[in-house]
Amino acid sequence: MRCNYACGTAEHLSRRTFLQGAAGALGALSFGGMTTAQAAQQLTSAQKRVVVFWLSGGVSQLETWDPKPGTDTGGPLQAIPTSVPGVHISELLPFTAQQMHHLALVRGINTAEDDHGKGAYIMLTGHRPQPGFEYPYIGPALASHLMPADSPLPGCIHVADGASAREASFLGPRFAPVGLAAGSPPNNINLPGGLSAEQDSRRRALRSKLSGRFAQGRRQAETEAYSASYDQAAALIARKDIFDFSSIPDAEQERYGKHDFGKQCLMARKLIENGVTFVKTTHSNYDTHSENFNFHIEQLGEFDRPFATFISDLAERGLLASTLVIVMCEFGRTPRINHLVGRDHWGKAWSIAVGGAGIQGGAVVGKTNDNGTAVVDREVNGGHLFHTYYRAVGLDPTKAFWHEGRPFHKADPKADAITEILA
Amino acid sequence: MNYQVQLTVATGPCVAARRRTARGTALCLVAFAATLAVSRPLHSDDAAAPQAAVTQAAGESVALKFARHDLARWTEQVKRLGETAAVAAAALDSANKGVADAKAAQAVGDKALADAASAVTAAEQAKAGAAKAVADSLEVLKKTAIEKQGDQAALTAANAGVDAAAKVVEAATKQLADAIDARKQAESNKVAIDKKPAEVETAVKPATEAKAAADKALADVQPFLTLSGERLTAFEKTPPLPDPAATRLVQTITHDRPLLACRFDANGDGLFAGAEDNAFHRWDLFTTSGIHSQVHKSWLGAMACLPGPAGTVLTGGHEGKLTWWTAADSALSAVRTIDAHKGYIRAVTVSPDGTLVATAGNDHLVKVWSATDGTLVKELAGHTRHVYNVAFHPSGTALVSGDLLGVIKQWAVGPWTETRELDGKVLWKYDTGFKADVGGVRSFAFSADGTHLAAAGITDVSNAFAGIGTPCVVLFDWESGKQLKVMKPKDAFQGSIYGVRFSPAGDFLVGAGGGGAGGMWFWKLDDEKSFQAIGLPSVAYDLDLHPDGLRLAVALFDKTLRIYDLSPKFEAVQVSAPPATK
Structure with a gap:
């Protein structure tokens, strides 16, 4: 399955890219593709x-x-x-x-x-x-x-x-x-009222299990992105303190x-x-x-x-x-x-x-x-x-930038x- | 800078003035004069003296006094321009005479040259005759020598004949040389003489133009003399009351930048103005000449006149400086300049007794100053946004200030305590789209008897950054502090009001402003919709009332100051005179 983003070739879509794409969209079902060169460039200019x-x-x-x-x-x-x-x-x-x-x-x-x-x-x-x-x-x-x-x-x-x-x-x-x-x-960064962290963890484990079963035999970009988006959203939620501006003196x-x-x-x-x-x-x-x-x-x-x-x-x-x-x-x-x-x-x-x-x-x-x-x-x-x-x-x-084979x-x-x- | 003054004059037979009966009550002359006498210091930004310097007969109305003064000034102006025209005519006559004299000299030169040429011809002929005589005498000598050999006497006589002929030739040659020299001199003289007419003719054109200009200036002004005479006659017959329906343009002063503020001087002789050029200006309304002074470092939008004939004016600049000026015929002199506010001075006003000056600024402050020495009397804090306007109550016991948010605060003069707030918030809006406050109290006016306060600006704003809203005057009952009316133009109009004034009798209000177009509107105090509207060629940033209570001045974006007459129409034909250039 091809995704109509920059580069877009399936061989350039790593799992990490899936994860990042999903996280960037904060739960969206789409993702962004990157070339290996782009990823390397990221590393060299990561401080900017x-x-x-x-x-x-x-x-x-x-x-x-x-x-x-x-x-x-x-x-x-x-x-x-x-x-x-x-x-x-x-x-x-x-x-x-x-x-x-x-x-x-x-x-x-x-x-x-x-x-x-x-x-x-x-x-x-x-x-x-x-x-x-x-x-x-x-x-x-x-x-x-x-x-x-x-x-x-x-x-x-x-x-x-x-x-x-x-x-x-x-x-x-x-x-x-x-x-x-x-x-x-960001929207929905806090757990819904009445849902404890422990309950949320069990909920995510269940979702992961079901997603994994669904992906068996039909693994492709969308399914990875779908799954990764939840993982990355969880990572973002773990850093939600960044968005807690109320703590500023x-x-x-x-x-x-x-x-x-x-x-x-x-x-x-x-x-x-x-x-x-x-x-x-x-x-x-x-x-x-x-x-x-x-x-x-x-x-x-x-x-x-x-x-x-x-x-x-x-x-x-x-x-x-x-x-x-x-x-x-x-x-x-x-x-x-x-x-x-x-x-x-x-x-x-x-x-x-x-x-x-x-x-x-x-x-x-x-x-x-x-x-x-x-x-x-x-x-x-x-x-x-x-x-x-x-x-x-x-x-x-x-x-x-390369998009659909064109610069x-x-x-x-x-x-x-x-x-x-x-x- | 380029300045022009255009006078628009009405001429024709005098028509009896119409007596207005506003609110069903005809106002008598005495009451009108008394009311007008206390009306001048009541406007925001301007507490000009009720007593003008113009000589006034006991019991004579202010309007009549100024009509008489106008006639005197126009008479004086016609006399002056008549003298100027006479001087210009004499100069033209002189120039024309110079040309005639030069041409006469040219004729004399021509004759002298012709005479010299004739003399040369005669000398040439004489010389030729003498030369022939020499030749003849030589022939005689030759014959004598052959035919009368030995006749010594004959030979001597023949030689003597030759000598005599030679002397004649010598004399003729000299005479010819002299004649040629004389002709050269005559030719040289002719060259100089021939240049003279052209030289003197260069003076004729400017003299002709100067005379035409002087004649035109005189002709332009003479109708005003006629008009002022008719005006005085009409006023003497019937005490005049301002009639908005009769509003007509009578004078235009053209500048090279948009005008921001205007105030009549107490004598009604001149108009002070501020513009988008940082300068303080004064134009004489009769001579049409302007004087200009640069002291402020920014635009000058706040102005007030001190009471009395001295011609002391205060100006507030957008850089925050407050300047005291004295205005004489030929110069504006800055007497004192102080750092009054941080940021714009939005308004200046003077207490009715002329002892205090109040200013309003972008630093959220109202400040009270001694009018005589400029020392700070009191700093009034309490506004939370730019303070747009300030005005003294006619009683002199209260001061009001209004800000961007339409908050109007009343301060007790003396203790300088805040006594109450009036609600002018209809003049303000927070535009959520543009995330900005818009509006504010753009002008204040108290009625002469102090019973009413008017605050003006914009309301019903639909687009803050495009200035889309409705011009508005909010009328308050002073005693209760309650809002009586929210006045708007009768017909749809987009813009703001930047200047508001009560009529001297307090029976109507006038506001000037605009948006895409300019306008003046008149309201009766009982109505929310205007009963009279006058279109202006562009938005008016300020408005002032002439000390005669019958004329208005507006300062416009189109770089003009325009004066309108509200006196009952007595002229039949209206003509417009072309501008006179300063």
């Missing part, structure tokens, strides 16, 4: 992790990484110095400014896409949308390489709403993101803020500390067609401190050097300030911040003109960014890495 801070709706580059105070497009807010001499960012990010030596800025992004969905696809896959086909998103794509082979944990976790199995595309549900909506642990929560995003950042740190390969947090919302400045004051006022605390904590714990951190969204916002004192969608000249593993902290690459309406130096797009991400975590972006570029071959920000 990735965290994406997704500023949903499209944060304004002018109110974050590329301020233009005093111009007709600059708005009312000022720029402030950072821990990197000569580098200024918006006054709305005073805590982040003190962590700028850990971060690099890419100020010359032109994705030429002003649609939310398409912009998000470009930024999360590195490719422009194609009808009828989806590349793996950044989480599954990088987790497929970086996730330790023996990890009992999902490789890809979203600590907010929005996790979708389709993000794994042909990599399969083995790498599909698990969502921890509102900071809750109150003072620790205060440092991050007790709002949802503060909790997300703290959860992200805890997941990274416990070996989860890819974590995505989402801060919503920045789609400020109206009252851009009021909403950015509110939203970035919430984002700044927990994000900066996250960076600082990872650095203090020695984890930042092995953790790639990306702050991005689907596009930037128009330099022109509209009649509602808002900014609209703008993919032509905007910025992101990256830091941690493989990144040269304090670097700034790319430049926009005086009022931010066009990139005037080192223009890059989603392809360049994905080359950079892969290189930053020690992977070769020029290699391809699919991990990063756009027409682009290359932004070496100016690589360490």
